[in-house]
Amino acid sequence: VPAGSTATLANANTANPTFTADLDGDYTATLVVNDGQDDSTPDSVNITASAPAGNFEAGRVKYDADCSGCHAAGTYDPNGFAGDIAGTGNLLVNDLGTLNAGMNGIFLTDQEILDLRAFLDDPSIQP
Numbered sequence: 001v002p003a004g005s006t007a008t009l010a011n012a013n014t015a016n017p018t019f020t021a022d023l024d025g026d027y028t029a030t031l032v033v034n035d036g037q038d039d040s041t042p043d044s045v046n047i048t049a050s051a052p053a054g055n056f057e058a059g060r061v062k063y064d065a066d067c068s069g070c071h072a073a074g075t076y077d078p079n080g081f082a083g084d085i086a087g088t089g090n091l092l093v094n095d096l097g098t099l100n101a102g103m104n105g106i107f108l109t110d111q112e113i114l115d116l117r118a119f120l121d122d123p124s125i126q127p
Contacts, residue, residue: 001027020110021049052114059119066106067116 001007002025009029010018021027027047033040108116 001025021047021051023051025049052111054111054114054116054118056115056118056122058112059115059117062112062116063119 002023005021005023005025005027007020007022007027019027019029025048027049028044029047030042030044031040032042
């Protein structure tokens, strides 16, 4: 994986593992098949990937529809330590994906998380 990537292969020991690149760069996948007794000779493939990108306007629409009632626009906590239910103006940017269960029934897709980050990280909305 590229330096700084935290991407991992999900369900690696199944017939249908999945993988999502989190950074642009080169990834190497190696396949080893086991029949319960012996491993095959490893076979590798190099993949050049582009990480999914967020969309600023889609993030703004999602924020306006589902986030603005509890989170002040233009301010956020880049360290991801404080929420804004109390009206402090902090948005949990770093941990959006882990908040789904606690956000008043609002569940975010991976793309919505990327879109919200693109919107929230934009300098034009910062205080």
